Amino acid sequence: MHKYLEHFMQHVISLYNGTPVRRLLPDPAEAVLPGVAWGRFDEALTPAFWAAQAWMQELAGGEAFGLGNTLAEEVAACLLGGHGAPAEVGLAAYGRVRQAMRGTAGVNGGAIESMLTTPLKVGDRLVRYRFAKQRSRQLGECLARIADFDEAALDDISLRDALTLLPGIGPKTASWIVRNRRASDEVAILDVHIVRACIHMGIFGAGATPARDYAKLESRFIAFCRAAGTRASLLDALMWRTMRSIGPSLAGLRPASNPSSIGDARWGREHVRGRWIEQGRSKS
Incomplete structure (x- = not known):
């Protein structure tokens, strides 16, 4: 007899041309990379948060890159x-x-x-x-x-x-x-804002230093983007804007909660990027 485990998905709902559309993200306790849990998408700066925000940015038309013509x-x-x-x-x-x-x-x-x-x-x-x-x-x-x-x-x-x-x-x-x-997704712009976001998620270690280990950290960032189903170019720009607006200190934001402590029927609502998104749990 096979024993099946129940898995729960997070539902992210946004509007696209006036029509509600949905993206499913894995259970907060599941790993997006080894040792890094997805977390809740309605909790700031978790991997699921960034995946949801990048998805909504793509729905809104993506990012415009380029400051020059040549x-x-x-x-x-x-x-x-x-x-x-x-x-x-x-x-x-x-x-x-x-x-x-x-x-x-x-x-x-x-x-x-x-x-x-x-x-x-x-x-x-x-x-x-x-x-x-x-x-x-x-x-x-x-x-x-x-x-x-x-x-x-x-x-x-x-x-x-x-x-x-x-x-x-x-x-x-x-x-x-x-x-x-x-608009390359093969490179990453690892400035202080991106590094801070990745350290907060646990994608990078606390002592991450691009000046010493750029190639290794870039590879890790791109691996995260692929695992999360987001474009590296878009997420890099989104993280830069968000972390820059937060400022150099994350003292006012608690670290990502332990996903295993989240109840199966927990619901939450946040108003993110001007759209209502809703977290529910459904078996898959």
Whole structure:
């Protein structure tokens, strides 16, 4: 005689073109990766939460990637918005440089430095770009060297690896460029926000350091995305926005609860991303 165990599914309900649609997620106690439980989708920052949010984002039209129209523009955007530059400041710097790049005179390191040393308008403030000298030199060299790239001949990983050979571009910035150019799901942009989310879930260990272990952590993140049935490119962007809005401290959020303590008939409602979602339990 075979003994069958009862499994319960989580129901996520959203609206698509005015019609309710449903996604089923596994029982909170089941593992999405070895040692990592799905958790409840209506509990913030669990694997099930991210899977539900990514699914609803896809229903809403997905994500728009890309800050430039060419590889050169994307390199400029991501290099200027890289480590240490707040997103708004990086975009302001890129906007100024991009305008010059689209002109007829061309740009070089000296011209870029002149543009970056002039205060930038960010909202109602004038701010200085902190890395004007260093990044203008790096960007000038990058623009000269990528003129020889045969972008179409390179797959996503090969393009990322080639970009890491350019000055000022490490694996995170190179992955950002590739993701933006190709909406690639083969790379991950492991900045502090993504790392924080993955540590909270238990996908990464508490001491995860992309600077030391980028390839290993990227592989782990992509494995999670595949197991959760989400696109890495979309989830990366979604996590970045969400974790950035939360801020550097998760002190106000309790860790994921022990899924095995959740009662079989428990129901909950949350208003997430402007849609009502409902958690119920049904046997499958």
